[in-house]
Amino acid sequence: MKTFLQIVAQDIIRKYGNDLSRIAIIFPNKRASLFLNEELYRCAGKPVWAPNYLTISELFRKYSKAEVGDPIKLVCDLYKSFVKITGKDETLDHFYDWGRMLISDFDDIDKNMADADKLFANVADIHEFDDASYLTEEQKEILKTFFSNFSEDHNTRLKELFLSLWTKLKDIYNDFRERLASQGLAYEGMLYREVIENGGIEKEFDKYIFVGFNLLQKVEHRLFRHFKEEGAAEFYWDYDEFYCNPKRTASSHKEAGKYISMYLSELGNSLPQEDYGAAYDNFSVDKTISFIKAKTENIQARFVSEWLRQDGRYKDGRRTAVVMCDEGLLTGIMYAIPEEVENINITTGYPLSQAPVSSFVSQLLDLQTIGLRTDNGFRISFIRSLLTHPFTKYLSAKASELLKELQVKRILYPKNEELWADNSLKALFLPMDSNLKLMQWLLNILKNIAGKNEDVLFVESVFNMYTLINRIKGLVEAGELDVDRITIQKLLKQHIAATSIPFHGEPAIGIQIMGVLETRNLDFDHVLLLSCNEGNMPKGIRDSSFIPYSIRKAYGLTTVDNKVAIYSYYFYRLLQRAKDITIAYNTSTENGNKGEMSRFMLQLMVESRHEINRLSLHVGQSSVEKIAVRFEKDDNVMKILSAYGSLSPTALNRYLRCPMQFYFNNIAGIREPDEDIEEQLTSRAFGNIFHNVLEEIYKDFAGNGKMITSEVIKKLSETQNIEAVVDRMFQKEMFGSDERLWRKLHYNGMQLISRTVLIKYVKRLLDIDLELTPFSIVALEKDMFMNLDVNTDEGVRKVKVGGRIDRLDMVNDPKTGRQTIRVIDYKTGGSDIKTPVATIGEIFSADEAGGKKHTDYYLQAMLYSMIARNDRKLNPQALPVSPALIFIQRAFGENYDPVISLGRQRINDVEEYQAEFGEGLKALVANIYDRKEAFAPTANLKICTYCPYKPLCGR
Incomplete structure (x- = not known):
């Protein structure tokens, strides 16, 4: 054919x-x-x-002697006409999107040679304006920019405001055209119309x-x-x-x-x-037509490989076409091209927004906008993001070294000079105080990375980005683009999103990968049409216009009907000479997708004489048996275990949760990465500050027998005292223990919220303590250990267990009336113990480890309490010892009691459970040192969900 x-x-x-x-x-x-x-x-x-x-x-x-103006400049010129005619003081920032829409309307008016004066003048007589129901939500939102007193519930007022604006559009239209003509410029419709009218x-x-x-x-x-x-x-x-x-x-x-x-x-x-x-008369010729439904766009892109191989379609070269109704599929399709395909021709171009240079420029803009501090320095999170971007290495070999230094020295608020490890980094970390300087700064950086990589995509993407920024710089320099920094950023991102990097090659050779518009006048034997959904084919028709449908229709402007007819033609013209047609569509309703096949597909099913095959794409699944890894306790492992100074409650709980997790962390030494220094507080940092504040407040009363009275608590509770301590502990957490490295804190919004919450928590804890006065503090943040004699297959082994307690105090227990030592652990998280542990056995149960009962909390509290009960230096009178957990978020009720219970039985003295707990503890430690017990993964798969070692394990 x-x-x-x-x-x-x-x-x-x-x-x-x-x-x-x-x-x-x-x-x-x-x-x-x-x-x-x-x-x-x-x-x-x-x-x-x-x-x-x-x-x-x-x-x-x-x-025509006129030139079509740059799209951004056109909006800037229209803005000048708008201000001149209306006298409104709206900023260009607010006007910009509305201006683009209006230029589109003017373009349509001129290309269809409508009488603009009559169109704008007669609209007031159109009955449709009796209310504003014809306006879309998008149009209403744009109008809100200009009419601050607009309410969606008052269409009459909206009508008045809209008509008052409309009466000015004729003058704006004429002034805008005159303004452009005086510069030898035009928008496309204006140029076309003048060519015809001037003859x-x-x-x-x-x-x-x-x-x-x-x-x-x-x-x-x-x-x-x-x-x-x-x-x-x-x-x-x-x-x-x-x-x-x-x-x-x-x-x-x-x-x-x-x-x-x-x-x-x-x-x-x-x-x-x-x-x-x-x-x-080609549509009547026999064709093989298949409709394929798929659950995702990605599946369709991956299907390209299989489709090209079927019946050797790829061998027919340019007679084979993969057509995208959604051009966002391009990247996935490129990765799906089979290796045996020698030549392909991509007509749509690679989206600049998906090239690495786009994210680089975006980070540069973020650095100079939301990344700027009030003192003209840069925020650490934006500095770190930029230093870790792959393109930064093209600027300076010292980027990684600088990042490491900031991390090690915990420089949260670096001075700009501290970032200047070399001249390139000095040029990178300079605040820009004007849009013109910002644009030139971006251009200089792009110049510096150009030529540092010979990859074709790298070269083309940097060139296209440079060209785009240079255009905007020219407009800023000429005074055309007088907007704020955020609007410049927004404009640049919009134009990046609309820019494609052209692929160079021989278009007439190889498989054709194209968008729908590029198929015009071309015919193929094999056609794969992807993402042929309603909304993609025809394209979702959103008339961004202030000209109502009836007026557009009356004056012969482009309407929804025209656009649907155009796409109908594209669809049938593409198929008419093809012999082999496959059309795929997405059944998912996610991300705004309706999950419906195109109306044109339905028409084919009902009205064409061709038989249509209905197929489905499914993700290929195969049963893969995963064999969990086990690590035997060889001589090397036993040597590491023997070298342990002590086993902490954290290590013991880790082993209970999963012996494999214990192996990776405690034996192999694979640690979770340290948290990056951040201005925003992590949960861990929040907890650290809380602990440090309480230690600082009570440090003068710890271990010296001083009694804490109600007067003392009231003095400590004074807001200014707490605030001062909280601020100091903030600095300690942010900058480290060495006070010489501390800097002034520039609290941001979230930090201020965290600070307020911390002050509230500390006050609440002091209120709880007030009810216990008088009492004394035996120790704060104290290391406590005990030795266990553990029977193993290699004989008795002496193992040290223990760790650091938050607080040890001596109170008159309000429940028992006896003087009691409490071992207290502060918990700043939101998870309280809703279901108490019922027996000692549950504490050492692997099935309960990491569960809702928080057996890990029990093990730690009970262990420290048992150590305190038997330590005659800390507890010379052999007083009862109670384990206590203060969940500060839950501690705002009356008569709050932090002492934990076993079932319904409050633990008034740990001695009652000491023998049973000691046996369980020895059995656990013996299991860790038992050479015959390999390190194996847990059977509780819930624990695997959040395990950091999941990628290393066979689970």
Whole structure:
């Protein structure tokens, strides 16, 4: 089957021979010209004088001295006209999005040659404005920018405000056009309209051949008619009888041929039906059509590899096309191309936003906006992000060294000079005090990294980014773009998102990977259409316009109907000459996706004569047996265990939870990475500050027998005293123990909240202590250990166990009335013990470890209490000892009692449970040192969920 361009090439050669130098061939876009040029050469069988290829846009620009302005500058000029006409003092920042929308409306008005004065003047008479219901939510939100007293519930007021603005649009439109004309500039519609209205379109070529057009804007239609009346035009239309023949076209898809049918009768066809009838009746030819549903976009992208291999489709090169209704699939598709594919041609370009340079520029902008402190320094999190970005290494070899220094020295609020490890880093870490300096700073950095990597994508992405920023810099320098820093950042990100890095290569060779618009005029034997969902095909129609539908319709502007018809044509035209068609769609309803196949697919199912195969894509799954790793206790392991100075409650609990976790941490020495220094407090840092504050408050009363009375507590509870201590402990946590390295704290919002909460918690603890006065503190943050004689298979082993307690105090127990020593552990987390441990045995149960009963808390509290009970220096009178856990978040009720219980039995004295607990403890330690007990993963898979060693384990 011949392609459309083959037929056009044959007809052109038949009519004009080999010398086409006086002919201009005009396409909707450039791509088709490359393919037609090749077909002309093939048809002639020898070299030919090539014709002049133009896009319709290039043809219009030939007849105008004006230049199409930069999109950002156009909005800036429109803003000046807006302020002049309305007298409003809105900032350009607020105006920008609204301005882009208005330029789009003006462009549509001009391309369709509507009478702008009448359009804007007569709108007040339209009955539709009796209320504002026609306005979309997006339009209402934009109006809110200008009308601060707008309420969604007062449509009458909205109508008045909108009409008051509308009455100015005619003057804004005219002033804007005059402003641009005085600079030799225009927006595209303005340029097109002036070309038509000014006349004087002289023939530069003998023939103007228009190929493959569909819907024509009125300016294009007038240009076509002009050349036809001059006898200098030919028209080649690409269509099929399936959707253009009134006798054969079903009503639901006749929209695809709506416009071509009109132009055929008016402008004629250079391929007459009587001679080329078969060229327009391809949809009736047998085709293999498959509809495939998939649960995700990613599955569709991965399917490309399988589809290309099926029946050797990849061997047909450019006769095979992968078409994306959602061009976001490109990256996934690129990774799915089989190795045996030698050549591919990607027409859509690689999104600049997905190139690493985009994240680099984004981090640079963040550094100079939200990363700036009030003292003109930079926030540590933004510094760290930039220093760890791969592109920073192209600027300075000392970036990693600087990051390490900041981390080791805990420099949370670095002075800018401390970041200047070399000249490159000095240039990087300089605050910019103006938008112009910011743009130049970005350009200098991009210059410095250019050429540091020869990878093609790196080079092209840096070049495109530099060009984009340079455009914005030019507008800032000219005073056109007077906006705040955040708006500059927003504009730059918008334009990055809209920019693609072009792929260079030979377009006429290899498998074609393209977007829907690039398929115009091209035919393929094998077509894979991906993400063909409603909303993608046709594209989701969101008319960002302030011109209501009825007015657009009345004045011949572009409407939703036009856009649907255009996409209907794209869909059917792509399929009409294909032999092998596969169309995939996403059934997921996530991320705004409706999960519906395109309406055009439904039309094919109902109205075409072709049988359609219905298939599904599923993620391939196979049963893989995972064998958990076990580590035997060889001589090396036993040597490490023997070298242990002591076993802490943390280590014992880790072993109970999972022996494998104990092995990785305590034997192999694989530690979790240290937390990066941060301005925001982690839960661990919050707990550290709380512990340190209480130690600081009570340090003068610890271990010296001083009694803490109610007067003492009241003095300690004074807000200024607590605040001072909290601030000092904040500094200690942020900057380390060496006070010489402490710096002034610049509290941010979250830190202020944490500080307030800490002060509240400390006051609450002092209130609890007030109820116990008088009492004394035996010890604070004290290391406590005991020796165990443990029977192992290698004999009796002496093992030291213990750790650091938060607080040891002596009180008159309000429950028993006896003088009692309490071993207290502070808990600042939100998890209280809702289900108490019932027996000592549960504390040492692997099934309970890490569960809701918090047996790990019990083991620690009971161990420290048992040590204190038997330590005659700390407890010379052999007083009762109670284990206590203060959950400070839960300690705001009356008569709060932190002493833990076993079941319903409060532990008034740990001695009662000492023998049983000691046996369990010895058994646990003996198991750790038992050579025959290998380190194996836990059977409790819930523990694996949050285990940091999960990637290393066979679980």
